[in-house]
Amino acid sequence: MLFGGSMEPTLVEQPEFLVVGIVARTNNKREARGDGVIPKQWSRFFQEGIAEKSPNKADASTIYVVYSNYASDKNADYDYLIGTRVTDTSHVPDGMVFRRVPKGKYAVLTTNSGPVAKVIPEAWQRIWQLENQSRIGGPRVYKADFEVHDQRSRDPQNSQVDIYVGIK
Numbered sequence: 001m002l003f004g005g006s007m008e009p010t011l012v013e014q015p016e017f018l019v020v021g022i023v024a025r026t027n028n029k030r031e032a033r034g035d036g037v038i039p040k041q042w043s044r045f046f047q048e049g050i051a052e053k054s055p056n057k058a059d060a061s062t063i064y065v066v067y068s069n070y071a072s073d074k075n076a077d078y079d080y081l082i083g084t085r086v087t088d089t090s091h092v093p094d095g096m097v098f099r100r101v102p103k104g105k106y107a108v109l110t111t112n113s114g115p116v117a118k119v120i121p122e123a124w125q126r127i128w129q130l131e132n133q134s135r136i137g138g139p140r141v142y143k144a145d146f147e148v149h150d151q152r153s154r155d156p157q158n159s160q161v162d163i164y165v166g167i168k
Contacts, residue, residue: 013106016103018086022050022083041082045063054083055086057086058086061151067144074140101146102143107138
C-alpha cells in the first residue's frame with residue numbers, strides 16, 4: 001500500500017493561503033533522471049535557515065511545498081517552492097518569493113511512513129495513476145498542488161506527508 005490510510009483520496013474544500021520561501025523551476029522528467037533541483041532546494045532551505053527568515057508565519061512548525069505555474073500538465077515545467085505559511089506578504093525577504101495557494105477543491109493523499117526521498121515520489125506515482133484512471137476525485141486543474149510537512153515528517157528517514165492535489 002502506498003498510502004498511510006485509504007488508497008482513495010479524501011476530498012476537501014481548502015481556503016486560500018500564502019506561502020513564502022525559495023523557488024526553482026523544474027519538471028518531473030528532470031527530477032526522475034536524478035539531476036533535478038528538488039534535493040538541492042531542500043539542502044538550501046535547511047542550510048540557509050529559510051523557515052527562520054520568513055516573516056509573519058502562520059505556523060512556524062510546518063513546512064509547505066507548493067507546485068505552481070504549471071506550463072500545462074504533469075509532463076511540463078512547474079515552480080517548486082519550499083517555505084512556510086504566512087499571514088501577510090507585505091515584506092518578503094530578498095531571495096525569497098511568495099505563492100498564493102488558491103481556494104478550491106483538493107484531493108488529499110497521505111504518504112506511507114518512510115524515507116522522505118522514497119515515500120513522496122511513490123505517492124506522486126500513485127497520484128498520476130489515480131489521475132489516469134479518473135479516480136482522483138475530478139480532473140486536475142494544474143493551478144497549485146501542495147505538500148504539508150508537519151510534525152510527522154521531522155525525521156527524514158521516517159516521514160509521512162499529506163499531498164493536496166487541486167481538482168475541478
